[in-house]
Every structure is written in C-alpha cells, then in structure tokens.
Amino acid sequence: MAKLDETKMKTIKYWDAGAPAYRWNQLVPELTAQKFEVALRMPSAWMNMAIYDATVLAWREKAKYQRKRPHQVDPSLKPAINAPQTFSYPCEHTVTAAAAAHVLAYFFPAKADSILQLGRAAAQSRIDAGVQFPSDVEAGWKLGEEVAKQVIEKAKQDGSATVWKGEMNKDPKKWTGKYPVGxxxxxxxxxxxxxxxxxxxxxxxxxxxxxxxxxxxxxxxxxxxxxxxxxxxxxxxxxxxxxxxxxxxxxxxxxxxxxxxxxxxxxxxxxxxxxxxxxxxxxxxxxxxxxxxxxxxxxxxxxxxxxxxxxxxxxxxxxxxxxxxxxxxxxxxxxxxxxxxxxxxxxxxxxxxxxxxxxxxxxxxxxxxxxxxxxxxxxxxxxxxxx
Known part of the structure; x- marks a missing residue:
C-alpha cells in the first residue's frame, strides 16, 4: 500500500465498482461482438455459473475460518476503499476473477493471455487496496480456477460440436435462405x-x-x-x-x-x-x-x-x-x-x-x-x- 500511485488507484476503483461479477458481465458482450459462432454458445451463462458456484464455496470457507480483514488486524492500516463487511479469507473478488477469466479464456483462446491478466489485475487490486491479505487472494484464485475447470469440462459437452446434416426447407410458403443460421x-x-x-x-x-x-x-x-x-x-x-x-x-x-x-x-x-x-x-x-x-x-x-x-x-x-x-x-x-x-x-x-x-x-x-x-x-x- 505504501507504493500506491494514480495508476493503481484507477485499477482499484475500476474493479471495486459493483458486485465482484459486475465488470466481468460488462466484458462478455465486448468479446462476443465479433465472434458470432462463440456468441451462440452463450459463454456468459457458463461464466456466471462458475462465478456463482465459486462464490458459494468461498462463503462457506469464510464462515469456516472467519479471518479478519487486514485493517481489523492492524488498525494503523487505512484501506484505500471501503472494506467489505465480510470475513477476509478467501477473497470474493479473486474467486470471481479466476472463475470468470478461466472460463472466458476457454471460449476465447486467442485472447486467453490478456483475459487471465485482467483476472490477475482484479485480484491484485484487492491487495493494493488493503482489503485482502495476499493469502486471501492466493486461496481465492485456486478455488476459482478449480471450479472453472469443472465448468469448462461441462461446456465441452454442450452439443455445439454437432454438425447439422438436415435439408433446407423448399416450401416457398415457409422461410427459405442460403443457410439456416442458428x-x-x-x-x-x-x-x-x-x-x-x-x-x-x-x-x-x-x-x-x-x-x-x-x-x-x-x-x-x-x-x-x-x-x-x-x-x-x-x-x-x-x-x-x-x-x-x-x-x-x-x-x-x-x-x-x-x-x-x-x-x-x-x-x-x-x-x-x-x-x-x-x-x-x-x-x-x-x-x-x-x-x-x-x-x-x-x-x-x-x-x-x-x-x-x-x-x-x-x-x-x-x-x-x-x-x-x-x-x-x-x-x-x-x-x-x-x-x-x-x-x-x-x-x-x-x-x-x-x-x-x-x-x-x-x-x-x-x-x-x-x-x-x-x-x-x-x-x-x-x-x-x-x-
């Protein structure tokens, strides 16, 4: 926190806006805009299932360990933002970031590195802000990643690989076209x-x-x-x-x-x-x-x-x-x-x-x-x- 600067504060405030899942739901439409075939698989559904399951699991761990926030352990530490009124371990923003980033990296492999970097930036912002311990973030990342792996395995079985082998309609009283999109x-x-x-x-x-x-x-x-x-x-x-x-x-x-x-x-x-x-x-x-x-x-x-x-x-x-x-x-x-x-x-x-x-x-x-x-x-x- 002693190294906070304007750039880090912008990142902290960006990821602190709304619920942990808020920014990730803003990102998906941007990713799918130019990838129609991927958009049909509706990656937002898979991402949000991963986020929800990972968040529920994180809350169980919070209740189990009941770790105090950094500023509660050391009152001299002043967080850069309002600290959540929940237990600290594991980090809810990080578990969300890891779950979301890994699922989106699967759907958009060409942008996987940049998406995962966004996830890491979201996680690091909570440490920089003074509202999470580094170990909160580390545990949250591992948990979110594990949930995402399971979700990705399910997504691979979503039926999108099936090739349509039917026949186009030829009845002029019904819809006709070059190819039956969707x-x-x-x-x-x-x-x-x-x-x-x-x-x-x-x-x-x-x-x-x-x-x-x-x-x-x-x-x-x-x-x-x-x-x-x-x-x-x-x-x-x-x-x-x-x-x-x-x-x-x-x-x-x-x-x-x-x-x-x-x-x-x-x-x-x-x-x-x-x-x-x-x-x-x-x-x-x-x-x-x-x-x-x-x-x-x-x-x-x-x-x-x-x-x-x-x-x-x-x-x-x-x-x-x-x-x-x-x-x-x-x-x-x-x-x-x-x-x-x-x-x-x-x-x-x-x-x-x-x-x-x-x-x-x-x-x-x-x-x-x-x-x-x-x-x-x-x-x-x-x-x-x-x-």
Whole structure:
C-alpha cells in the first residue's frame, strides 16, 4: 500500500465498482461482438455459473475460518476503499476473477493471455487496496480456477460440436435462405430445461391477416426509434440487472449478485435453444418473403421468423428479473412488450410471432426461476443437465 500511485488507484476503483461479477458481465458482450459462432454458445451463462458456484464455496470457507480483514488486524492500516463487511479469507473478488477469466479464456483462446491478466489485475487490486491479505487472494484464485475447470469440462459437452446434416426447407410458403443460421442450437444441451422442445408453441397461423395489418401500419418517429433501439440494444437485460443491484445496494452481497447474474444468463441460454427449436420446427416465413413487395425498415435476420426471438428472450428475462426485483415487475413487462412490438415496427416479424414469443418466454422464465430457486438458490455442478 505504501507504493500506491494514480495508476493503481484507477485499477482499484475500476474493479471495486459493483458486485465482484459486475465488470466481468460488462466484458462478455465486448468479446462476443465479433465472434458470432462463440456468441451462440452463450459463454456468459457458463461464466456466471462458475462465478456463482465459486462464490458459494468461498462463503462457506469464510464462515469456516472467519479471518479478519487486514485493517481489523492492524488498525494503523487505512484501506484505500471501503472494506467489505465480510470475513477476509478467501477473497470474493479473486474467486470471481479466476472463475470468470478461466472460463472466458476457454471460449476465447486467442485472447486467453490478456483475459487471465485482467483476472490477475482484479485480484491484485484487492491487495493494493488493503482489503485482502495476499493469502486471501492466493486461496481465492485456486478455488476459482478449480471450479472453472469443472465448468469448462461441462461446456465441452454442450452439443455445439454437432454438425447439422438436415435439408433446407423448399416450401416457398415457409422461410427459405442460403443457410439456416442458428439451427445447431437445437442440438445444444439445455442447462435447466428438460428438452429443447419443452416450451415449443403450436404451429403458426396463416399469416394473411398479419400481412395485411403490417402493410397498413403507419410508421411514426416513435415506432421507428423503438425499432432501431431494440435492433441495436446489446445485452440490455444484463445491464439492467446490474443497475437494479446498484439501486437496491446488492453489490455488497456477492452471493446474491452472483445468483441473479447466473439465473438470468442461464435462462437466456436455454431460451435461445428453445427459440431456435421452435423456429426450425415450423420454418415460419418472414414478412418480406410472404409478400415480396413489402420492404421492412431494417434488414431481416437470416433465419425463420416464428416465434420472435427478441420477444421470447425479453419475456424470459422479464420473468427472471421480476422474481428478484418484484417492485419493478411492471417496468420489466413494459420493456419486454416494447421489445416485442419493435420487431413488428421494424417489419421483420408478424404480430403473431411476437405474441407467441412473449407467451413462450413467460412460461420459460417462470420455469427457470422455479426450478433453480427450488434448490434453495443452489446452481451447482450436480444440478446441470450436461453431467
């Protein structure tokens, strides 16, 4: 601490913001932005499962050893930041950093060295700040690394290596394209769902009435803005979860924060699988294919339309966040509805796609929360489908 300088203080304050998992959840979208094939495997789910399991194990060790913080042992030592009101050994920020860094290094091997260096920087910042002993950090790193190794072994069995050998749809009344993007997700192993088809909706309707409504829709500035916003919204729901943790001051409760991130990202992982299962079960046609004279506001995604992935994923996330932040449930529902409507405004989804997607997501989100929380908040290796 006697060697603290401005550079070290910037690092300390950066990693001290929010819960230990906060910065790592900000990093994942940056990594996946240019790696679509990796993004489909949803590394955030695997990372957050590792963080949560490692954090739970760290808390058991804290309760076992009850080691005091450095400034409690030596009152003359003044931490550079507010010290957590928890036992010191092992370090919660380090166990998170090690778990996250090793999982992300597996998914992004070309950037493994820099990711692991970030993890080490996060860990060292706690020593530099005077809130952890070096041995707290050492133990936390070993624990996080061991959990990550087990998670990585499970991730290797996620089904992503399966090669699709099916046939493209040739029915002109259904979706057609050069290649069925995302169809491999149907072979992925769900983390909570019993199967990819567990929440598959019924077959889509005839889209004649939907098409008529879409062609008669009068675009406004607000509707166009909504369409563009949700088309480029990024990982809004994870960001929103982080914001709510700040608002409710949960950043100091590392296990609670890690659990929220874990359930949310796990739910999104399984929602993506279920969505693609439904899309390729029906090969639902897109508006600009149903009527070639129709021109959408934005580019149409290269996969079937029914049900809307944006609507289903938003509704799933809404249900999960509503469980953890019930006072904000109405706000979450409005966001999910806006997200669904935006795809109609954009001209790339029929209203039926969106309504079915919202309903599907509500059921899926409820199931994920009920299944995981019935285990008294434990999202452990033993509970995973891929064992």
């Amino acid at each position: 169809i491999n997700l149907v072979s992925y192993v769900p983390l909570v769902l019993k199967s990819a088809s567990q929440f598959r909706p019924p077959a889509p309707p005839d889209f004649a009435a939907d098409m008529k409504e879409m062609k008669e829709f009068k675009q406004t500035f607000k509707s166009a803005a909504t369409a563009y916003f949700w088309a480029n919204s990024g990982d809004l729901w994870t960001d929103l979860a982080g914001k709510k943790m700040f608002e409710y001051r949960l950043q100091d409760d590392a296990p609670a924060a890690a659990r929220i991130y874990c359930v949310l990202s796990t739910g999104y992982h399984d929602a993506a699988i279920a969505i693609m299962d439904a899309k390729y079960a029906y090969w639902g046609v897109r508006p600009n294919q149903y009527d070639s004279t129709y021109k959408p506001l934005i580019s149409t995604p290269p996969f079937p339309g029914y049900p809307s992935g944006h609507a289903a994923a938003a509704s799933t996330s809404c249900g999960i966040l509503s469980y953890f932040f019930p006072a904000d449930a109405e706000h979450f529902r409005k966001l999910a509805k806006d997200c669904a409507d935006s795809r109609f405004y954009a001209g790339i989804h029929f209203r039926s796609d969106n309504e079915v997607g919202l309903a599907m997501g509500r059921e899926l989100g409820r199931y994920v929360v009920e299944t995981l929380m019935q285990k008294q908040g434990s999202v452990s290796l033993k509970s995973w489908k891929g064992k």
